[in-house]
Amino acid sequence: MITMVAAIAENNALGKDNDLLWHLPDDFKRFKQITSGHYIIMGRKTFESFPKPLPNRTHVIITRQKNYHPEGCIIVDSMEKAIEACPKDETIFIIGGGEIYTLGMDFADTIELTRVHENFEADTFFPEIDNTKWKLTSEEHHPADERHKFNFTYQTFLKSI
Template sequence: MTVTLIAAIAENNALGKDNKMLWHLPDDFKRFKQITSGHYIIMGRKTFDSLPGILPNRTHVIITRQEDYKAEGCIVVNSLDAALAASPQDEEVFIIGGGEIYRQAINIADKLDLTRVHGIAPEADAFFPEIDTSRWKVAGKIFHPKDERHQFEFTFETYIKSY
Protein backbone atom coordinates (compact mmCIF):
# COMPACT_ATOMS: atom_id res chain seq x y z
CA MET A 1 0.00 0.00 0.00
CA THR A 2 1.18 3.49 -0.83
CA VAL A 3 -0.18 6.11 1.57
CA THR A 4 -0.39 9.62 0.12
CA LEU A 5 -1.39 12.74 2.02
CA ILE A 6 -3.06 15.22 -0.31
CA ALA A 7 -3.83 18.77 0.78
CA ALA A 8 -3.97 22.43 -0.22
CA ILE A 9 -2.04 24.46 2.33
CA ALA A 10 -0.87 28.04 2.76
CA GLU A 11 2.78 28.97 3.21
CA ASN A 12 2.20 28.81 7.00
CA ASN A 13 0.66 25.28 6.61
CA ALA A 14 -2.88 26.60 7.19
CA LEU A 15 -5.55 24.18 5.95
CA GLY A 16 -8.85 25.76 6.90
CA LYS A 17 -11.03 27.58 9.36
CA ASP A 18 -14.41 26.57 10.77
CA ASN A 19 -14.32 23.37 8.67
CA LYS A 20 -14.02 25.33 5.41
CA MET A 21 -11.21 25.78 2.91
CA LEU A 22 -9.55 29.19 2.83
CA TRP A 23 -9.58 29.66 -0.97
CA HIS A 24 -11.28 28.54 -4.16
CA LEU A 25 -8.81 27.14 -6.72
CA PRO A 26 -10.59 25.35 -9.59
CA ASP A 27 -7.39 23.84 -11.00
CA ASP A 28 -6.55 22.43 -7.56
CA PHE A 29 -10.01 20.78 -7.40
CA LYS A 30 -9.46 19.39 -10.90
CA ARG A 31 -6.07 17.94 -9.93
CA PHE A 32 -7.50 16.50 -6.69
CA LYS A 33 -10.25 14.75 -8.66
CA GLN A 34 -7.81 13.45 -11.27
CA ILE A 35 -5.36 12.08 -8.68
CA THR A 36 -7.90 10.52 -6.28
CA SER A 37 -10.48 9.12 -8.72
CA GLY A 38 -10.74 5.35 -8.54
CA HIS A 39 -9.06 5.22 -5.13
CA TYR A 40 -9.93 5.00 -1.46
CA ILE A 41 -9.92 8.37 0.30
CA ILE A 42 -9.49 8.44 4.07
CA MET A 43 -10.72 11.40 6.09
CA GLY A 44 -11.93 12.54 9.47
CA ARG A 45 -15.65 12.99 10.07
CA LYS A 46 -15.46 16.80 10.02
CA THR A 47 -13.73 16.70 6.64
CA PHE A 48 -16.45 14.37 5.35
CA ASP A 49 -19.13 16.72 6.72
CA SER A 50 -17.50 19.62 4.85
CA LEU A 51 -17.77 17.87 1.46
CA PRO A 52 -20.66 18.70 -0.87
CA GLY A 53 -21.62 15.01 -0.73
CA ILE A 54 -20.11 11.72 -1.80
CA LEU A 55 -17.28 12.39 -4.26
CA PRO A 56 -17.86 10.30 -7.37
CA ASN A 57 -15.69 7.32 -8.28
CA ARG A 58 -13.98 7.14 -4.87
CA THR A 59 -14.48 4.94 -1.82
CA HIS A 60 -14.87 7.08 1.29
CA VAL A 61 -13.36 5.87 4.57
CA ILE A 62 -14.41 8.05 7.50
CA ILE A 63 -12.62 8.07 10.86
CA THR A 64 -14.76 9.11 13.82
CA ARG A 65 -14.89 8.60 17.58
CA GLN A 66 -18.71 8.55 17.40
CA GLU A 67 -19.81 4.97 18.02
CA ASP A 68 -23.12 5.24 16.16
CA TYR A 69 -22.03 7.42 13.23
CA LYS A 70 -23.41 6.24 9.88
CA ALA A 71 -22.75 7.53 6.38
CA GLU A 72 -24.52 5.71 3.60
CA GLY A 73 -22.18 4.33 0.95
CA CYS A 74 -19.09 4.93 3.13
CA ILE A 75 -16.86 2.83 5.34
CA VAL A 76 -16.91 4.17 8.92
CA VAL A 77 -14.09 3.26 11.33
CA ASN A 78 -12.75 4.58 14.62
CA SER A 79 -9.00 4.85 13.98
CA LEU A 80 -6.41 5.50 11.31
CA ASP A 81 -5.18 1.91 11.67
CA ALA A 82 -8.71 0.61 11.02
CA ALA A 83 -9.04 2.93 8.00
CA LEU A 84 -5.82 1.59 6.51
CA ALA A 85 -6.85 -2.00 7.24
CA ALA A 86 -10.18 -1.39 5.44
CA SER A 87 -8.36 -0.09 2.34
CA PRO A 88 -6.82 -2.17 -0.47
CA GLN A 89 -3.34 -3.28 0.54
CA ASP A 90 -2.00 -3.29 -3.03
CA GLU A 91 -3.08 0.22 -4.12
CA GLU A 92 -2.40 3.86 -3.43
CA VAL A 93 -4.76 5.31 -0.82
CA PHE A 94 -5.21 9.02 -0.14
CA ILE A 95 -5.59 10.77 3.17
CA ILE A 96 -7.53 13.98 2.53
CA GLY A 97 -7.77 15.54 5.99
CA GLY A 98 -8.22 17.12 8.31
CA GLY A 99 -5.38 18.43 10.41
CA GLU A 100 -5.53 15.79 13.15
CA ILE A 101 -5.67 12.90 10.65
CA TYR A 102 -2.69 14.38 8.75
CA ARG A 103 -0.75 14.59 12.05
CA GLN A 104 -1.48 10.94 12.79
CA ALA A 105 -0.57 9.84 9.26
CA ILE A 106 2.50 11.86 8.27
CA ASN A 107 4.97 9.40 9.78
CA ILE A 108 3.47 6.41 7.97
CA ALA A 109 2.90 8.21 4.64
CA ASP A 110 5.00 7.44 1.58
CA LYS A 111 4.14 10.54 -0.43
CA LEU A 112 2.80 14.08 -0.03
CA ASP A 113 0.83 15.72 -2.85
CA LEU A 114 0.46 19.35 -1.81
CA THR A 115 -0.92 22.50 -3.35
CA ARG A 116 1.09 25.29 -1.71
CA VAL A 117 -0.91 28.52 -1.85
CA HIS A 118 1.36 31.59 -2.00
CA GLY A 119 1.08 35.10 -0.73
CA ILE A 120 -1.30 34.58 2.16
CA ALA A 121 -0.95 33.66 5.81
CA PRO A 122 -4.59 33.23 6.66
CA GLU A 123 -6.12 32.90 10.06
CA ALA A 124 -6.84 29.21 10.46
CA ASP A 125 -7.80 26.64 13.06
CA ALA A 126 -6.50 23.59 11.18
CA PHE A 127 -2.93 23.12 10.02
CA PHE A 128 -0.90 20.59 8.05
CA PRO A 129 2.02 19.19 10.08
CA GLU A 130 5.52 20.57 9.56
CA ILE A 131 7.41 18.76 6.80
CA ASP A 132 10.74 17.43 8.03
CA THR A 133 13.01 18.05 5.03
CA SER A 134 15.51 15.49 6.32
CA ARG A 135 12.81 12.83 5.79
CA TRP A 136 10.99 14.24 2.74
CA LYS A 137 12.49 15.16 -0.62
CA VAL A 138 10.82 17.24 -3.32
CA ALA A 139 10.13 15.05 -6.36
CA GLY A 140 8.38 17.71 -8.44
CA LYS A 141 6.99 21.23 -8.50
CA ILE A 142 4.61 22.92 -10.95
CA PHE A 143 3.91 26.63 -10.50
CA HIS A 144 0.47 28.07 -11.31
CA PRO A 145 0.13 31.87 -11.57
CA LYS A 146 -2.96 33.70 -10.43
CA ASP A 147 -5.41 34.38 -13.24
CA GLU A 148 -9.07 35.23 -13.80
CA ARG A 149 -10.14 31.96 -12.10
CA HIS A 150 -7.51 31.83 -9.35
CA GLN A 151 -7.11 34.62 -6.80
CA PHE A 152 -3.74 33.30 -5.58
CA GLU A 153 -0.55 31.89 -7.06
CA PHE A 154 0.13 28.29 -6.04
CA THR A 155 2.56 25.46 -6.65
CA PHE A 156 1.76 21.76 -6.90
CA GLU A 157 4.48 20.06 -4.82
CA THR A 158 5.15 16.33 -4.64
CA TYR A 159 7.32 14.94 -1.84
CA ILE A 160 8.63 11.39 -1.54
CA LYS A 161 9.82 9.97 1.78
CA SER A 162 13.58 9.49 1.82
CA TYR A 163 14.47 6.42 3.83
Protein backbone atom coordinates (compact mmCIF):
# COMPACT_ATOMS: atom_id res chain seq x y z
CA MET A 1 0.00 0.00 0.00
CA ILE A 2 1.16 3.52 -0.79
CA THR A 3 0.05 6.34 1.50
CA MET A 4 0.62 10.06 1.01
CA VAL A 5 0.99 12.04 4.25
CA ALA A 6 0.63 15.82 4.18
CA ALA A 7 -0.41 18.84 6.21
CA ILE A 8 -2.10 21.44 4.01
CA ALA A 9 -4.03 24.66 4.40
CA GLU A 10 -7.55 25.37 3.13
CA ASN A 11 -5.96 26.75 -0.07
CA ASN A 12 -3.81 23.55 -0.40
CA ALA A 13 -0.69 25.46 0.71
CA LEU A 14 2.14 23.19 1.88
CA GLY A 15 5.06 25.51 2.44
CA LYS A 16 7.05 28.58 1.53
CA ASP A 17 10.78 28.98 1.01
CA ASN A 18 11.27 25.25 1.74
CA ASP A 19 9.75 25.58 5.21
CA LEU A 20 6.46 24.74 6.92
CA LEU A 21 3.83 27.44 7.41
CA TRP A 22 2.70 26.41 10.92
CA HIS A 23 3.82 24.54 14.03
CA LEU A 24 1.39 21.83 15.18
CA PRO A 25 3.06 19.51 17.73
CA ASP A 26 0.24 16.94 17.63
CA ASP A 27 0.56 16.73 13.85
CA PHE A 28 4.33 16.12 14.13
CA LYS A 29 3.61 13.39 16.68
CA ARG A 30 1.04 11.78 14.36
CA PHE A 31 3.44 11.95 11.40
CA LYS A 32 6.15 10.24 13.45
CA GLN A 33 3.74 7.56 14.67
CA ILE A 34 2.43 6.83 11.14
CA THR A 35 5.80 6.76 9.33
CA SER A 36 8.23 5.29 11.88
CA GLY A 37 9.72 1.99 10.82
CA HIS A 38 8.76 2.52 7.16
CA TYR A 39 10.21 3.68 3.85
CA ILE A 40 9.45 7.34 3.14
CA ILE A 41 9.60 8.80 -0.38
CA MET A 42 10.35 12.49 -0.81
CA GLY A 43 11.92 15.04 -3.11
CA ARG A 44 15.39 16.43 -2.54
CA LYS A 45 14.15 19.81 -1.29
CA THR A 46 11.92 18.13 1.31
CA PHE A 47 14.87 16.05 2.51
CA GLU A 48 17.04 19.17 2.70
CA SER A 49 14.39 20.95 4.80
CA PHE A 50 15.05 18.49 7.68
CA PRO A 51 17.76 19.36 10.20
CA LYS A 52 18.90 15.72 9.92
CA PRO A 53 17.45 12.47 8.48
CA LEU A 54 14.31 11.35 10.31
CA PRO A 55 15.11 8.54 12.75
CA ASN A 56 13.82 4.99 12.31
CA ARG A 57 12.82 5.49 8.64
CA THR A 58 14.43 4.61 5.31
CA HIS A 59 14.70 7.72 3.13
CA VAL A 60 14.08 7.36 -0.61
CA ILE A 61 14.89 10.65 -2.34
CA ILE A 62 13.76 11.55 -5.86
CA THR A 63 16.10 14.00 -7.58
CA ARG A 64 17.38 14.91 -11.03
CA GLN A 65 20.80 15.77 -9.56
CA LYS A 66 23.27 13.09 -10.71
CA ASN A 67 25.85 13.56 -7.94
CA TYR A 68 23.47 13.74 -4.98
CA HIS A 69 24.34 11.05 -2.42
CA PRO A 70 23.42 11.85 1.20
CA GLU A 71 24.65 9.11 3.51
CA GLY A 72 22.23 6.30 4.31
CA CYS A 73 19.62 7.32 1.70
CA ILE A 74 18.36 5.65 -1.46
CA ILE A 75 18.57 8.04 -4.43
CA VAL A 76 16.41 7.61 -7.56
CA ASP A 77 15.24 9.80 -10.45
CA SER A 78 11.54 8.85 -10.74
CA MET A 79 8.50 7.90 -8.70
CA GLU A 80 8.47 4.46 -10.37
CA LYS A 81 12.07 3.79 -9.26
CA ALA A 82 11.30 5.09 -5.76
CA ILE A 83 8.43 2.63 -5.39
CA GLU A 84 10.57 -0.21 -6.83
CA ALA A 85 13.21 0.52 -4.17
CA CYS A 86 10.70 -0.12 -1.35
CA PRO A 87 9.54 -3.48 0.03
CA LYS A 88 6.45 -4.78 -1.80
CA ASP A 89 4.70 -6.14 1.30
CA GLU A 90 4.88 -3.00 3.47
CA THR A 91 3.08 0.33 3.51
CA ILE A 92 5.30 3.03 2.05
CA PHE A 93 4.79 6.73 2.54
CA ILE A 94 5.10 9.67 0.17
CA ILE A 95 5.86 12.74 2.27
CA GLY A 96 6.38 15.59 -0.22
CA GLY A 97 6.90 18.13 -1.54
CA GLY A 98 4.37 19.51 -3.97
CA GLU A 99 5.81 18.05 -7.18
CA ILE A 100 6.30 14.64 -5.52
CA TYR A 101 2.68 14.63 -4.26
CA THR A 102 1.51 15.39 -7.80
CA LEU A 103 3.58 12.48 -9.14
CA GLY A 104 2.37 10.22 -6.33
CA MET A 105 -1.34 10.87 -6.81
CA ASP A 106 -1.67 8.11 -9.45
CA PHE A 107 0.22 5.57 -7.32
CA ALA A 108 -1.25 6.21 -3.86
CA ASP A 109 -4.03 4.15 -2.30
CA THR A 110 -4.54 6.38 0.75
CA ILE A 111 -4.07 10.03 1.70
CA GLU A 112 -3.53 10.90 5.37
CA LEU A 113 -4.15 14.63 5.46
CA THR A 114 -3.95 17.24 8.18
CA ARG A 115 -6.18 20.09 6.96
CA VAL A 116 -5.18 23.36 8.65
CA HIS A 117 -8.24 25.62 8.70
CA GLU A 118 -6.59 28.82 7.42
CA ASN A 119 -5.31 30.15 4.11
CA PHE A 120 -1.61 30.89 3.76
CA GLU A 121 0.69 32.58 1.28
CA ALA A 122 2.86 29.78 -0.13
CA ASP A 123 5.05 28.72 -3.02
CA THR A 124 4.33 24.97 -2.75
CA PHE A 125 0.89 23.39 -2.94
CA PHE A 126 -0.74 19.98 -2.60
CA PRO A 127 -2.60 18.83 -5.73
CA GLU A 128 -6.40 19.03 -5.81
CA ILE A 129 -8.08 15.89 -4.46
CA ASP A 130 -10.49 14.65 -7.14
CA ASN A 131 -13.68 13.64 -5.32
CA THR A 132 -14.57 11.28 -8.16
CA LYS A 133 -11.41 9.26 -7.41
CA TRP A 134 -11.01 9.72 -3.66
CA LYS A 135 -13.48 9.12 -0.82
CA LEU A 136 -13.18 10.80 2.57
CA THR A 137 -13.50 7.93 5.07
CA SER A 138 -12.71 9.55 8.42
CA GLU A 139 -12.25 12.96 10.05
CA GLU A 140 -11.07 14.03 13.49
CA HIS A 141 -11.22 17.75 14.35
CA HIS A 142 -8.74 19.43 16.69
CA PRO A 143 -9.50 22.96 17.88
CA ALA A 144 -6.77 25.55 18.35
CA ASP A 145 -5.32 25.60 21.86
CA GLU A 146 -2.28 26.89 23.77
CA ARG A 147 0.05 24.58 21.76
CA HIS A 148 -1.72 24.84 18.38
CA LYS A 149 -2.39 28.28 16.90
CA PHE A 150 -4.82 26.95 14.26
CA ASN A 151 -7.81 24.63 14.09
CA PHE A 152 -7.02 21.50 12.10
CA THR A 153 -8.67 18.23 11.09
CA TYR A 154 -7.10 14.85 10.39
CA GLN A 155 -8.70 13.40 7.24
CA THR A 156 -8.25 9.98 5.65
CA PHE A 157 -9.05 9.52 1.95
CA LEU A 158 -9.15 6.16 0.15
CA LYS A 159 -8.88 5.80 -3.60
CA SER A 160 -12.35 4.83 -4.82
CA ILE A 161 -11.47 3.63 -8.34
